Amino acid sequence: MNSIELMMEEHKHIKRMLGVMRKYCYKVLKNETVDYNDFFKMIDFVRNYADKHHHGKEEMLLFEKMVEELDATAEKLVNVGMMVEHDLGRLHMKELEEALERVIVGDDESKLDVIANAISYTHLLYRHIDKEDKLVYKYGEKNLSKETLEYLDVESNKLEEEATAKGIQEKYLTLIDELEGKL
Ligand SMILES: [Fe+2]
Ligand SMILES: [Fe+2]
Numbered sequence: 001m002n003s004i005e006l007m008m009e010e011h012k013h014i015k016r017m018l019g020v021m022r023k024y025c026y027k028v029l030k031n032e033t034v035d036y037n038d039f040f041k042m043i044d045f046v047r048n049y050a051d052k053h054h055h056g057k058e059e060m061l062l063f064e065k066m067v068e069e070l071d072a073t074a075e076k077l078v079n080v081g082m083m084v085e086h087d088l089g090r091l092h093m094k095e096l097e098e099a100l101e102r103v104i105v106g107d108d109e110s111k112l113d114v115i116a117n118a119i120s121y122t123h124l125l126y127r128h129i130d131k132e133d134k135l136v137y138k139y140g141e142k143n144l145s146k147e148t149l150e151y152l153d154v155e156s157n158k159l160e161e162e163a164t165a166k167g168i169q170e171k172y173l174t175l176i177d178e179l180e181g182k183l
Helices: 003-029 036-069 072-104 107-144 146-165 168-181
Strands: none
Touching: 003 036, 003 107, 003 146, 003 168, 036 072, 036 107, 036 168, 072 107, 107 146, 146 168
């Protein structure tokens, strides 16, 4: 797999977790029993797999090269679009975490903030992933030089191997299975 194919594969895994998040929120809405600890596991997935492992690769490799080598359109797509959305996702996770902490100590109304932030995050990420798959990655693939694309493949493989050695992919892909199994 080249670096772009690899990131598109990661999008599929991330979308599965977005589906889990929505179903958990629906349980909260219906006042069903929910293991709130599972929400913290989802936040861990978002921070360490979707953000650190996946967005890290985008920000340090593909997007960096697109801004460095391509035109103003690429720079706008990356800096005004993708990077801002990565940051907004981080804010939703922080607010979700704070809301969960309030719910756990008995603040029932904060369930609204749990649902609002988790669902907003899923909406944001579905749109974001769709834009990357259909537009941003394609723009990079079409316009970056052959040498740069090769460089991205080599560097992305290195990051992938480092993460494999730490068990990152195994840990978080297993977590998706675990949480889907509880639905
Ligand atoms: Fe992204
Ligand atoms: Fe992405």
